[in-house]
Amino acid sequence: MSPKVTEEHKENRRLEIMRAAAEVFKRKGYDAVTMQDIIDETGMSRGGVYAYFGSKEELFWALLDQIDDSHAAGYAKLLDRYRNAWETIEHFLRYQEKEIGNTHRSLSPAIFEFFSSGWRDADRQPFLVGRYKRAVGDFARFLRAGVKRGDFRPLQEPEAIAQFVISFLDGLSVDVLLLGSEVCDYRAQLDSLRLYLHQVLQIAETSREDGGSQSTTGETP
Template sequence: MSRRRRSARSDSSPNYQAKRQELLRTAAEVFREKGFEGATLNDIAERFGTDRASIYYYFASKKELFQALFHDILVDVLDNNIAVAEEIIGSDEDAPEKLRRLVEQQMDSYEKNYPFVYLYIQEDMAQLQLDSMSWGKDMARKTKRFETIVLEVLQQGVDDGTLRSDVSVQLMSKALFGMVNWTHRWLRPGMRKVDAKQSTEAFCTLFLDGARVES
């Protein structure tokens, strides 16, 4: 099996790559529903419509499959999110508008990259062994950069008087991320009653009505 897997890894054919991506998406859905600890390769194989032995053609273990979800997919997602966030913070807009755009960008990313980003939040990077994998450390660094951008925008708002100064920017940041990231527990693409756009509007109204300085 290991020889077969090594051969498969060098296979760049469209069919192999398409199957591998399909398997990753299927696995993400199973991990999303059952968590890393609760999900098994048998669960993933059954959902994928194959047997457990066929999974080993692509990945050596459940952990390797799980880590591939982040390494193969989410690194690019985080890069794009950071690029957009850097553009937002560099704009001439006021802090409340920058915050609105940052929330909009995050919610849009969650929806477009479902369930991968939500899985990233749900599992809290616990299985990535950041101390031993350079790409995992890079992902943590990118996540930290996005959080720093939000803090910088909040501080800008406090400094220019558009946001209240009696609440620390750290606490405001935690409140904002808590509200946005908690959507991993309930928001699904295609929901009839609420979608990412409606959530963005509601979150921004609730947060900014409390954080903005009254004129």
């Protein structure tokens, strides 16, 4: 009689496959990757991988969901972690600077390939729209929480600010990917975004100057 496989074991094995797949996608992008590449990276049998994921596309969907879930959880923690409003924004921008600076060594090229080559696809296009709406919604909820706490006094609706920020960051990431960081000078552009957020959220100077604990964990926003 074969041993019973626990749900915890299944989840750990699934995450192990996803971690291996992420490394392959980082190295090769999306289009050039095959399931055999992922199988080789895991060191598992072909059947062992296919028991969890039927295709590289299914695997990639899972990675995208994992990234989005991580970002949503990070937003929820920001306002609790810092004493004042400006620190939450600074943490968010430091994280974005790190992510954009690491574009060519991250999943960003694979994500760009995945959506740019399949934006007309009946399955991918709605997912892309949903992913954008989720990103905007998560950031807007973060802003509304800051308003409720009395930290932000926005000049625009949180949804409008969130749409601008997400579109700006998406566009900047693509520019860095296609043109390179030196051409784009992404740090200067993020400084412009910092100035915009400071003005549009009407963060008091006392909040900006007040000292407080800063995260050194490198966690997602």
